[in-house]
Every structure is written in structure tokens, then in C-alpha cells.
Amino acid sequence: MDLKELFANIKNLVDKEVTVEGWIKNHRDQKTFGFIDFSDGTCQEHLQIVYDEKLDNFNAITKLLIGCAIKVTGIIRKSSGKQDYEMQALKIELLGDCAKDYPLQAKGRPTREFLREIAYLRPRTNLFQAVFRVRSIAAYAIHKYFQERGYVYFHAPLITASDCEGAGEMFQVTTIPLDKIKGEVDYSKDFFGKMTNLTVSGQLEAETFAMAYKKTYTFGPTFRAENSNTKTHASEFWMIEPEIAFCDLEGDMDIMEDMLKYVVKYVLENALSEIAFFDNFVEKGLKDKLEKLINSKFVRIDHEEVIKILKEAKVDWEFTPEYGEDIAKEHEKYITEYFNGPVFIKNWPKDIKAFYMKQNPDGKTVAAVDLEVPGAGELMGGSQREENYDKLISRMTELGMDPKSLDWYLNLRRYGGCVHSGFGMGFERLIIYLTGVDNIRDVIPYPRTPGNCDY
């Protein structure tokens, strides 16, 4: 029986015989009895197993090390210890031994930096056990949200010959033997007959699905070959990119807000112990923060208004806020504190935003939006897309892009194009927000960053 199931039904299991399989997390043996702190990884809770010298193999059991895989049959009973219930063992069987050099011993709390070095073992610790379970639950919540509302899940291509944003540094994908290259590269000999890269976004392709299914979303890996070593950048990460036809910027914000609240609520309800753990050991007040988000009404305000508020603030800024420019982390922080809640900043200066965003009548801004969240900064970004063929072409030309390279994308505007919008959410940003674990390297099982590609 899984521990998850056992704990869900534990009241009915008192005095009943149960068999579990899992691992020893800690072990204290006395002369005539012992306690095993036991977990099978199906839930955050551990089971205390009590055994005594009545067992045939008592001596062998007392020698079992932390990390061993065991199978235990026993009786569930109320406990007089700090836990409510425990198991009195009738039989303990060693399934898999654990070497003495096992790095996860009970004594001392290993640092997160050390645990990154043994990433293949860290999900066995309480912290990472909780992080990656929440990651799984949040991923499911996202699918559930969109599927129950009729969105079609779209698998965007990963290897691509086009660059969505016209920017973003990309990884090249090739089968050409590099050590045989002499001077110019003949891409007709490459696997796809042309130069290819790993995608930085599935948005443009997702728009083709929005024009067919009205509502679509991606949930898949994306890549950036940026040489930046920060807490929030990884070279490989997962993104959610919904795209909705017949939806303007206001509708887009409605969906962003509704989806985020749904996912946070789902995690609060389905990862009770994990959230309690983070609240205790990682970020005090995490649970309150999440509950507050669910119950708040997100503010919607123009970028220009935000700059005005920042300029009027009695703060000694490191970066002076300016109309027509991007805002810095310190500004994001100020503005969420100013409104005491999540803030949609909308209608951004067009010169700092992507070519496909809807040009506003003022000629200066685009219908773009960033969601700023207390304690985490930017969590999502979206925009209404430019549906006007001519405006899109002229913007691309202005930016030095070749419209021919995206003829299929432009054709979406010629073949029944309509008002449509979408947004992107970095999945790891969400997990950082949900867990309080503030380094992206600690919320991806096997993170890829400059110079790091293990496992």
C-alpha cells in the first residue's frame, strides 16, 4: 500500500495489518526495540515504524542503514509519540541495501548548493521531495484548467528554423560532424537541409492553432542560450503559452488572472503538507501570500501611469523611472507594494516590445501586459497580437526583419485573421512563487545553465 493511501484512510486502518515498501529515512535502535522513520515518496508524510526483539531478524534489523529499501508488514496503531499514528512491525525485510557512503545522512542539514551536486539524490530530501511534487501538481492543475475550458493542447515544435522574437540567443542543432568542418558550412548537408535551432517560444505556431481551434495552449520546453548566471535564468525551461482568438487585451488579462488563481488554489488544496513545509522552513508567510492572491482583485494600470507613480514616489531609485522605458526590479517591487497586490501593467512603449504586438491608436504604445506579483516580480507577460497585415509588415520592416521569412505567420492575417491575444508563463517562475525556493536551479530536476549539463 502507498503511504499516501495509508494516511488518507489511517483512522480505518487502526489495528489492521498493512504492508508497505519504501526507504529508511532515519533509524534509532535501542537494546530491545527500535524506530524507523519510513517514507515511500508517495506523500510528504513519513511513517514511524516501531519494532522490537520479538522479530526473528531483530539483530539484522538494528543494523539497517539510512537509505535502505525495505518491505514492512505491521499493525497500524495510535502513537504515544509526537506523531498521531505509527506501525508496529510484524516483519521487516531488506529489499535493497545502502552503502555507508550514502550522502544523505540524518545528521546535519546539507546545503542546497551541495545538493545540486548530487541532483540525482536530492528528491529524496524533504525539501526537494516537496518541490518536485508541487511541480507535478502545478503542471497538472494547468492542464486541468485549460482542458476543462475546451482549450486544445498544442505541442509546439522544438527544433525550428525560425526565430520567434527576432532576438533571443539560440542553441544550434546539427548533425554535421563539427571536427570535419572546413571554413564555410554547407547546410544542405545538415540533417534538415538548413540551419536549425532550439525554439525560444512556441507562440507564433500556437497562433496557427488559435485560428483553427479558437483556444489553444502550449506546455513544453523552451531554450535560451543566454550566458547569464542569475537565480531566475536557465537555458532549458518549461513554458505555458495560451493563445485565444476573438479575445482582446482585457479578455487576455481576465484569463491570466483566472488561470493563476485556479492553479494556486489547486496547489493549496492538493499539496497541503508541502505548502505547510515551505511555510515552515523556506518562506514564512507563504501560505498567507498564496491565499491572499486568490482573494485579491488584480489591479490594471497603464505603463505611463506606473511611471508617474514611480516618479512621484519618495524613493532614491537606483534606476530612474522614465516614460517610454522598461522598469527595473525595484520598480516592480514598489508598484506591487503600492497597490498591495498583483498588478497588470499594460500598454507598454512599443519600442521595447516585440514586433507582433497590437499597435495602439496613440502610435506610441502596444497592447502588451506584464503581471507583477508581490514578492516575485514579473510572473507572466502577454499581449493582444497585431491582426492587421499591413501594420505587421511595416513594423517588421521598421525593425529590419524580413517579412518573407514569416509568410505563413503573416498569412494568418489574410485568411480570416481576427482579434486575438495570448500570454506566456515561465513554469519555473510559477514554481519559485509557489514554493518560496528562490533559485531556478532548485525547481528543475536537472537544471541546465552555462557550463552545467550533468545527468
Added chain:
Amino acid sequence: MDLKELFANIKNLVDKEVTVEGWIKNHRDQKTFGFIDFSDGTCQEHLQIVYDEKLDNFNAITKLLIGCAIKVTGIIRKSSGKQDYEMQALKIELLGDCAKDYPLQAKGRPTREFLREIAYLRPRTNLFQAVFRVRSIAAYAIHKYFQERGYVYFHAPLITASDCEGAGEMFQVTTIPLDKIKGEVDYSKDFFGKMTNLTVSGQLEAETFAMAYKKTYTFGPTFRAENSNTKTHASEFWMIEPEIAFCDLEGDMDIMEDMLKYVVKYVLENALSEIAFFDNFVEKGLKDKLEKLINSKFVRIDHEEVIKILKEAKVDWEFTPEYGEDIAKEHEKYITEYFNGPVFIKNWPKDIKAFYMKQNPDGKTVAAVDLEVPGAGELMGGSQREENYDKLISRMTELGMDPKSLDWYLNLRRYGGCVHSGFGMGFERLIIYLTGVDNIRDVIPYPRTPGNCDY
């Protein structure tokens, strides 16, 4: 209102006013009235919209072309035509015009080959609309199955420095400017400081999660740089790889069978119209095939027994079946027909299987299994994994693999390793099976094959 919602409640909507937004799929205009075949892509069903000269813009409406995006307000009523219900339009508004060169006209049925050339438009056709919706529904069913049973969803790394199978041709990932390479490549200058590739499987990494969470599954893209142009091979495809601790080969087969039946049942229940469409236009008898699978008990038989049956068969084989060797497509077909249902072929000759598979006591076979399904051949492959450290090392050495390169994987056997098993299912194979659409290029939105990387 979405058409999906509209059709779900249509009886209650009769004589009510409703507004819909979507696209013109076909249009017949008479002198004083007209019919628009309308779809918004939220379901397979189309809505017939009837309009007449009472509308102010009647003349303009009669000129609307196939592909146009429109907004229609009208009254739902019972229809005297072939459909049960229709909408009598009160107002029709053009939201997005469609150019005359729009390739998806009503006349003539475009070939699948032609539609591949315009992959960005093909989800608008009835066939592909159904294929990619079923793809989305099936993906959700898979998540639902595993999540409801407590599996942790694991995102395997895509860029990797290790080669899971020791085989598989791989794509290289690099940021080294290829045209500047002179002779030997200095990988210390590459993004990750070493040579990296795109993963061919997340299994080995998934095993690290199985040893922490007991039950885990991957669902993500995998890559093969094989230069093969067949109906079943793509260079980029999605795989599901569950991995379960304390589970042997028999338990593995239980899960494979249970999961497949669940997913097929879910799709049958949630994609009624799509399955009916495939049954009518793509594969006669598809629905029966799927229903039969749900109700069948899968046969479990040793590879050796299969060879015996094949050898005794009065068939003029193209490839002679042999003990100790792989079986061919014609054999797979024969064996599923012989048993008239799905067949697990287990305990395969070790020399044709991967290094990590559990070595059976006979010294000749491994605890591997392939699931053969009528009409589709191999749909899944799995195995119990070798949990014995020494046996695993000696097998790797036998095969010329360097155990040091996978020390973390081997350590799983030293640190509380236990009996465990897993399997892999190519997601596109499943979609081919579910839809009857027999070319992998037609079940992936933007397929990547040798020489092809568009969009």
C-alpha cells in the same frame, strides 16, 4: 458562446438568442437567403447559419468568402435540413476577411500530402481538426491517469551529455559558431563546457525519481537523428516513460494494460464525434477496434513461445523467425491475429535488448516486454530494470560501455536500489492507433523529418 457549449445545451437554447464567433467553412447564397456552414473550432460539429434579405447588410453577407472570420447573433431553432438544429441570423458581422487565394476551398478534397505543405492551415480541415483535438484529449487522459494514481510528473532534461541507450543517433546542440571551427573542436568553449546532445530518452533520469517517489512518469519530447523516411519515424516526437519502484515485469504489464485501456476509454467517451469521423472517413471499424481493446484481456507470452508459433505457422515468411532474434512486422501482425487481441511478448533475447534490462536466471534472456496491438504492431516497450550493481557493470563492460560515464545511474543500485520497472510509449504511435491516420507526419502539428523543418 463556444459551439461546444452551444451544442451541449442546444435543446435549452431553442428560440433563444445566441452570439458566436468563428469562421465560414462553406457558403451557399441564393437570391433572397443563404446558408453559412460555420465552425469556431471548439468542437467537431459545425453550425448551419441561415440568413435572409431582411438583414441590413444582406448583399455584403452574400459576398463573404470561405475562411472569413465572422460574428453572428441569431436564434437557435429546429432545422428542417439534415442537421437537427440551425441558427437564424439576426446580425452577421465580418471580423476578418479572407483572401481569394485561400487554399482551403470547399470544392475537391485536398490530399494529405498537399495539406502537409500548408501545415499551418490544415488544423482548419475536418480531418486534422479531429486529429489534433484527439491528440490533446489523449495527452490529458495520460496525465489524468497517472496523476490520479499518485505518480509524480517528471520533466526529463532535453539537452544532455549522456546517451541513454548507448545507441541512437543524436542531434548535437552547440553555441560554437560553426563557420569559425578550424580542425579540432574545443568543447571547453561550448555553452556547457562539453559536447551535448538532444535526449533520446528520459528513462535513466526517471529512475532517479522512481527511487525517490516510487511512481513517476515523463511526458515530453525526445529526438532521434535517424535518417529514415518511414511512416512511423519522426526526428522529434513525444514520449511517455513511467517508472515504478517495487514493481516487477508482471506489475509493469498490469500498468501498461490498465493505462492503455483507460486512455482509449477516455478518448472514446470524450471525442465521440471525432472517433465517429475517423470511423467513417479514415479507418472503417476503428470504433469497434478500440472498444474491443478495452474489453480484451491482453495475452502474455514468452518470446521463445512466439518464435515457436511463428515457426509452426503455415506462412511463407519474408523474414524467417529465429530463436534469439528480433521479430519482423509480419510476425507482429500474425501473432496479434493468432491471439485475436493485444499480446505482451516478454523475456526477450538479451543480445538484442538494452544494457539496463533485468537479466533472467537463464542467462540468455532479459525481463523485457513489447506490447503488440492488432492493426498497429508495437505500441509500447518496457522492462524490469537490472537492480544488481555488479550485473549491471559487467553487462555494460561486455557491451563496451564505460561504467564511469553513468556512475550516478549505477549508484542508484548502491543506495537503496530495489526491484523496479518501467516502460515507454511513443505518443504519436498512440495517436496513429487512435485515429487510424497512418503517417506520423499527419499526427504531429509540425513534423520534423530528414530534410523537413518548416515553421
